[in-house]
Amino acid sequence: MSKQYETVIGLEVHVELATKTKIFCSCSTEFGGAPNTHTCPVCTGMPGSLPVLNKKVVEYAMAVGLATNCQITRHCKFDRKNYFYPDNPQNYQISQLYAPICRNGYVEIETESGSKKVGIHEIHMEEDAGKLIHDEWEDCSLVDYNRSGVPLIEIVSEPDMRSAEEVIAYLDKLRLIIQYLGASDCKLQEGSMRADVNLSVREVGAKEFGTRTEMKNLNSFKAIGRAIEGERARQIELLEEGKQVIQETRRWDDNKEASHAMRSKEDAQDYRYFPEPDLVPVDISEEWIEEVRSRQPELRTEKLIRYKEEFDIPEYDAEILTGSKQMADLFEAATALCGKPKKVSNWLMVETMRLLKENGQEPEDLKFSPEHLAKLVDLADAGSINSTVAKEVFEHIFYEDIDPEAYVEEKGLKTVNDEGALRETVERVIAANPQSVADYKGGKEKALGFLVGQTMKEMKGKANPGMVNQILKELL
Numbered sequence: 012m013s014k015q016y017e018t019v020i021g022l023e024v025h026v027e028l029a030t031k032t033k034i035f036c037s038c039s040t041e042f043g044g045a046p047n048t049h050t051c052p053v054c055t056g057m058p059g060s061l062p063v064l065n066k067k068v069v070e071y072a073m074a075v076g077l078a079t080n081c082q083i084t085r086h087c088k089f090d091r092k093n094y095f096y097p098d099n100p101q102n103y104q105i106s107q108l109y110a111p112i113c114r115n116g117y118v119e120i121e122t123e124s125g126s127k128k129v130g131i132h133e134i135h136m137e138e139d140a141g142k143l144i145h146d147e148w149e150d151c152s153l154v155d156y157n158r159s160g161v162p163l164i165e166i167v168s169e170p171d172m173r174s175a176e177e178v179i180a181y182l183d184k185l186r187l188i189i190q191y192l193g194a195s196d197c198k199l200q201e202g203s204m205r206a207d208v209n210l211s212v213r214e215v216g217a218k219e220f221g222t223r224t225e226m227k228n229l230n231s232f233k234a235i236g237r238a239i240e241g242e243r244a245r246q247i248e249l250l251e252e253g254k255q256v257i258q259e260t261r262r263w264d265d266n267k268e269a270s271h272a273m274r275s276k277e278d279a280q281d282y283r284y285f286p287e288p289d290l291v292p293v294d295i296s297e298e299w300i301e302e303v304r305s306r307q308p309e310l311r312t313e314k315l316i317r318y319k320e321e322f323d324i325p326e327y328d329a330e331i332l333t334g335s336k337q338m339a340d341l342f343e344a345a346t347a348l349c350g351k352p353k354k355v356s357n358w359l360m361v362e363t364m365r366l367l368k369e370n371g372q373e374p375e376d377l378k379f380s381p382e383h384l385a386k387l388v389d390l391a392d393a394g395s396i397n398s399t400v401a402k403e404v405f406e407h408i409f410y411e412d413i414d415p416e417a418y419v420e421e422k423g424l425k426t427v428n429d430e431g432a433l434r435e436t437v438e439r440v441i442a443a444n445p446q447s448v449a450d451y452k453g454g455k456e457k458a459l460g461f462l463v464g465q466t467m468k469e470m471k472g473k474a475n476p477g478m479v480n481q482i483l484k485e486l487l
């Protein structure tokens with residue numbers, strides 16, 4: 012019988028923080044500026060320039076640490092990680108090795124097999140590097156330092172995960188916590204959240220860990236899942252052949268669904284770390300921690316419980332609505348305005364999700380205002396527009412954030428509730444469709460539907476369908 016293997020996975024997650032300015036200078040962190048316009052002597056590593064720590068970075072790191080059950084290091088320090096690379100103008104990165112800001116935390120994840128704690132070894136603050144652009148010219152690479160000095164936190168997990176499912180559950184949990192805190196938008200595709208996967212395999216029951224590799228360049232949950240499967244298979248094959256796994260950094264190529272070696276794995280000592288001499292240690296008082304703690308917003312787990320109690324909506328709705336901060340904010344604001352939680356929820360879960368999917372968008376991309384959604388719910392609820400018209404109006408809200416009241420007025424979409432006008436139309440439809448009338452009287456229920464449809468068509472979709480039904484039955 013062949014051997015059984017267990018996969019052991021730990022993650023290093025880099026998150027770009029949502030500060031307005033960089034970690035050690037006042038340059039803008041805004042994405043997409045012309046190359047090298049958001050730079051200064053500090054973030055381009057000019058001799059003699061001195062870094063000044065951005066307080067907001069420390070507060071975001073503390074907020075993430077508190078939300079992930081970490082201990083906050085009261086006397087935390089920065090260190091220099093030395094290496095040469097053209098996107099790193101100082102030839103070192105300011106990071107934290109010896110006294111990172113947060114340690115010993117955990118998050119709880121849910122998978123098919125139940126809930127589980129994944130340990131967080133540490134969270135440290137550091138600066139991002141610039142960006143090399145290779146592709147556009149044949150004979151040279153250019154460098155853009157706009158990203159140099161953008162604040163990052165690196166969240167290092169314990170090797171507690173055993174499958175791709177657990178890894179994705181962990182990343183999703185982190186993403187939601189950090190988004191709810193407002194510390195980052197955590198978009199994998201845009202690189203504001205990046206995950207490196209440390210993976211090894213060992214025989215089931217073995218006490219020692221196997222040799223691990225580190226995989227980089229994973230920019231979607233799907234790619235992470237495939238990379239884990241691929242690397243597990245590669246390592247098992249080596250072991251089965253009696254070969255050794257080499258400790259190295261590998262790059263995952265999602266198009267080829269294969270990884271290749273980038274460089275042998277370096278140890279901390281290769282970087283000649285030493286205490287950063289240009290920055291004083293950060294002393295974090297108990298009061299400061301409490302201040303940050305008191306500002307923590309309601310996170311997803313608490314929101315889930317509150318939604319079911321306060322709004323009396325099904326668990327399924329609450330799960331979807333709280334699955335993104337943007338969606339939850341929209342839901343709460345629209346519900347506060349119209350007081351109809353289940354109806355607001357229906358618009359978000361059905362039509363909104365459908366349109367997002369159709370456009371390949373995420374809930375974070377939603378642009379419409381809660382005021383307009385609330386007005387639409389009110390219009391539909393009052394019977395001022397029927398459900399077909401409501402869907403049409405909603406599409407315009409989704410794309411253009413129009414005011415539904417003004418739109419309905421302007422396009423003349425109000426439902427006709429005038430019984431006289433409806434009766435007149437129904438009479439005309441009955442006279443024009445003797446065959447359907449006969450069918451209905453002969454017991455064919457479907458014929459009624461046809462007559463309702465004809466009446467709606469005559470009224471250009473604006474009739475109150477309930478009333479049409481009633482009048483038809485009465486007249487037949």
Ligand SMILES: [Zn+2]
Binds near residue numbers: 037049050051054055
């Ligand atoms: Zn700068």
